[in-house]
Amino acid sequence: MSHSEGHPGAPVAEAAPVERRATVLVVEDEPSIADVLAIALRFHHFDVMTAGTVREALALAERTRPDCALLDVMLPDGDGRALGRELRTRMPGVALVFLTARDAPAEIVGALGFGDDYITKPFHIDEVVARIGAVLRRTRPGDVLPQRPPLRHGDLELDETTYMVRRNGHEVQLTPTEYALLRFLVRNAGRVVPKEQLLRHVWNIEHAAESTVVETYISYLRRKLDQAGPPLITTRRGVGYGLA
Template identity: 45%
Template sequence: MTTTSPQGRTELLRSDRTPVRVLVVDDEAPLAELLSMALRYEGWEVRSAGDGAGAVRTARDFRPDAVILDVMLPDMDGLAVLGRLRRELSDVPVLFLTARDSVEDRIAGLTAGGDDYVTKPFSLEEVVARLRGLIRRSGTASVRSESTLVVGDLILDEDSHEVSRGDDSIHLTATEFELLRFLMRNPRRVLSKAQILDRVWNYDFGGQANVVELYISYLRKKIDAGRTPMIHTRRGAGYLIKPGD
């Protein structure tokens, strides 16, 4: 099974601009982990459960936007789990997984309230594509355009040059915007002063480190002031941006 790359494709976000949440329920731990990795690669938040009781408990706490649910579980079948999930989350889309390919099984799952059905063995690409379709049709998430960068609650629109953090709009100069864009295109990655100078100011490192430090300080005053810091210094290495803890 292979994963697809999210490059060059729109992304889904919840209405509060946080990552989509998916619950994976399967008692085959390697398969559950493989699915979870593929979904995290999409930028989604994922939790898993290995049985029906655990799925209901996790769903109650996690409040997922979609559920991948194996039909055959050790403590109860997926149809019974679906019934309990629907009492907690009446509208959550559910994608069934099954090793059985009979028409009767498909009809039973869909009649019980499942939204789609994938038969094992399957490709990860198919599961992700079907899940994206379910989430979009459910209206629980919105499409984020390819021009939008998001790190935590910080949003930068590369087309309109609008920047916001939470509910607050942030005004940046052209150079501040380019610096922030470079940082946000490389979240959690330490960028050296030389790399920043080359990308933002288009010239080689040559005793100009002070200009990087100066503009980092400008950004911190606008992005981090009064909030959990997102822009961090790694002594002797450079700077990085990551979601506030």
């Protein structure tokens, strides 16, 4: 017999709600572009599937029912806009974001007639992630992108919903890798984090102590953060890094 069964009047703890990650279907026939998009979206806590053709995309969408589809307009076996129409027919709630080199006003107006956003190439990866997040917050409010409380350390604040960083009230523009590194340091504030641990958790690299990538990105972070306040990142030579 459980404790709650033996004491009917005792309060029963409720299970914490499980956060559902948004699923994004990336349809892009250039593997290098698809890989970059997938890496960046996964970094920002999306579940990601990739397809290179209309046929692959339809099969994946039927199995997984994505929340959002990021569609290249020009695909080897069809038009991304036609694919978007088909996805919307099968899944009326799916958000559609088009990605293309075409930037003529007629193209943009045509795509936005039934889609949710339109991004032209060449693009900045952070813009793509931000636009997908904005579309999902607009089309599925409170469903797939719950608000997270900010991480704070002294005058530093990291917003884990928008991925914005502020120091002394000033916005600090970071790349996804810089943000991941800083977030890990903040979550481990109060201790020195070994270089090997940073390689493992930020870059998913094992047994590469000779790599200089950590030193390089620590330098990038210092240059950006120290513009808004006193030196923040400390070095324990031969051991690792921490926060002042």
